[in-house]
Amino acid sequence: MPKSLVSIHDFSKDELLYIVKQAAIFEKDHRPVLKGKVVATIFFEPSTRTRLSFETAANRLGARVVGFSDADNTSVSKGETLKDTIMMISNYADLIVMRHPREGSARYASEISRVPVINAGDGANQHPSQTLLDMYSIQKTQGRLDNLTITMVGDLKYGRTVHSLLQAMSHFNTRFKFIAPPELRMPEEYKQYLSERGLPFTEHTELAENINDADILYMTRVQRERFSDPIEYEKVKNVYVLKNSFLKDTKPSMKILHPLPRVNEISADVDNNPKAYYFEQARNGVFARMAIIHYLIGR
Amino acid sequence: MEREKQLKVNAIKDGTVIDRIPSSQLFRVIEILSLEDCDSQITFGMNLESKHLESKAIIKISERFFEDDDINRIALIAPEAKFNIIKDYEVVEKRQVTVPDAIVGIAKCFNPDCITNHQPITTRFATKHTDKGLLLVCHYCEKVTDEHNLKIISKNT
Numbered sequence: 001m002p003k004s005l006v007s008i009h010d011f012s013k014d015e016l017l018y019i020v021k022q023a024a025i026f027e028k029d030h031r032p033v034l035k036g037k038v039v040a041t042i043f044f045e046p047s048t049r050t051r052l053s054f055e056t057a058a059n060r061l062g063a064r065v066v067g068f069s070d071a072d073n074t075s076v077s078k079g080e081t082l083k084d085t086i087m088m089i090s091n092y093a094d095l096i097v098m099r100h101p102r103e104g105s106a107r108y109a110s111e112i113s114r115v116p117v118i119n120a121g122d123g124a125n126q127h128p129s130q131t132l133l134d135m136y137s138i139q140k141t142q143g144r145l146d147n148l149t150i151t152m153v154g155d156l157k158y159g160r161t162v163h164s165l166l167q168a169m170s171h172f173n174t175r176f177k178f179i180a181p182p183e184l185r186m187p188e189e190y191k192q193y194l195s196e197r198g199l200p201f202t203e204h205t206e207l208a209e210n211i212n213d214a215d216i217l218y219m220t221r222v223q224r225e226r227f228s229d230p231i232e233y234e235k236v237k238n239v240y241v242l243k244n245s246f247l248k249d250t251k252p253s254m255k256i257l258h259p260l261p262r263v264n265e266i267s268a269d270v271d272n273n274p275k276a277y278y279f280e281q282a283r284n285g286v287f288a289r290m291a292i293i294h295y296l297i298g299r
Numbered sequence: 300m301e302r303e304k305q306l307k308v309n310a311i312k313d314g315t316v317i318d319r320i321p322s323s324q325l326f327r328v329i330e331i332l333s334l335e336d337c338d339s340q341i342t343f344g345m346n347l348e349s350k351h352l353e354s355k356a357i358i359k360i361s362e363r364f365f366e367d368d369d370i371n372r373i374a375l376i377a378p379e380a381k382f383n384i385i386k387d388y389e390v391v392e393k394r395q396v397t398v399p400d401a402i403v404g405i406a407k408c409f410n411p412d413c414i415t416n417h418q419p420i421t422t423r424f425a426t427k428h429t430d431k432g433l434l435l436v437c438h439y440c441e442k443v444t445d446e447h448n449l450k451i452i453s454k455n456t
């Protein structure tokens with residue numbers, strides 16, 4: 001079974017550091033080191049942003065890209081099993097980048113594929129390339145990954161990006177601060193995960209007064225559909241909106257990250273603040289994905 | 300007293316006596332082992348007194364011996380169960396069920412969005428013993444199934 005990237009646990013600390021280091025190299029220098037390779041991007045549900053980021057990364061490395069951007073009009077919509085689709089595509093391509101609405105689909109694909117699989121999102125489960133681009137953004141802006149305070153805000157219960165980032169950053173002696181409405185608190189299992197590793201964390205419900213010691217302020221979307229009671233959503237939707245005025249006593253080196261797309265959780269007046277980093281963060285995704293693709297098929 | 304004891308342990312010549320099943324799990328054990336389709340003589344008792352459990356059940360099956368795979372299925376709901384193998388009225392072997400580190404093709408993932416509930420895929424779980432009881436971590440979706448939402452895939456489905 002070739003090495004795949006399905007879940008952030010698939011990469012050791014050394015591998016995570018290697019990808020972050022390589023991303024910086026690819027940002028400076030786009031040599032077509034994967035000329036002659038074919039990357040398949042197979043998206044069983046549409047995600048234009050993620051697909052374009054991967055396809056840009058593959059193209060910049062000199063690889064050719066084949067694939068589909070949603071499952072309609074393919075043999076999948078005619079009832080072909082995931083197994084048959086993966087068996088067929090792994091005969092053609094050197095690497096599969098896959099997005100699928102079902103959780104665990106990418107793990108399964110990686111077990112039957114003859115070529116490496118990168119999970120570009122399997123339902124609410126994992127999206128590890130997002131975590132690696134977050135780590136690259138942290139390294140780039142802070143000059144290090146060790147001993148930082150990461151403050152996570154918003155939907156900490158269902159937000160898969162915060163869970164993966166928490167697990168990845170647990171290698172680096174991170175202090176975590178969680179700011180969320182009671183309904184969307186960080187789940188017990190992740191707090192347990194930190195406790196088992198002796199990593200400190202604190203939990204809060206107020207945004208403005210708890211961000212001054214942050215090195216990284218990681219904002220997430222609070223989505224209406226996560227609330228069983230619509231009144232609860234109405235109560236919190238404007239509480240977790242970051243305003244420029246909140247930033248005046250934050251650290252000068254602090255950077256604001258967001259996996260995008262945002263709804264209203266960062267007000268527009270923050271965009272011009274030099275601490276706003278979310279658009280560059282998205283750009284870093286191409287370099288992180290180049291590093292991942294190269295690591296899996298280019299060495 | 301003596302007579303009551305005799306009724307409970309009504310002897311069989313060859314076969315298996317499954318002991319220390321929690322009474323509440325008796326019918327699930329019958330289902331998991333597909334005993335309703337079994338032609339052998341079967342007797343069972345429930346709500347029996349037990350030193351180890353609040354209330355235990357026993358199943359006695361003539362002419363029937365079980366594979367490790369069957370025993371492991373039981374382990375998930377009756378972790379203290381004992382399989383006594385009887386040959387010519389004698390207990391020739393006692394097998395204690397043990398919860399294996401990996402559970403393959405026995406339990407169903409409770410996560411409705413898990414790929415294993417939508418494609419013909421053999422389920423796989425890692426087991427984790429915690430103060431909240433036995434937890435099964437799905438190899439695919441990484442979600443945790445606990446004893447409350449555990450569904451065993453019975454043998455003939």
Ligand SMILES: [Zn+2]
Pocket residue numbers: 104408409410413414415437438439440441442
């Ligand atoms: Zn599952």
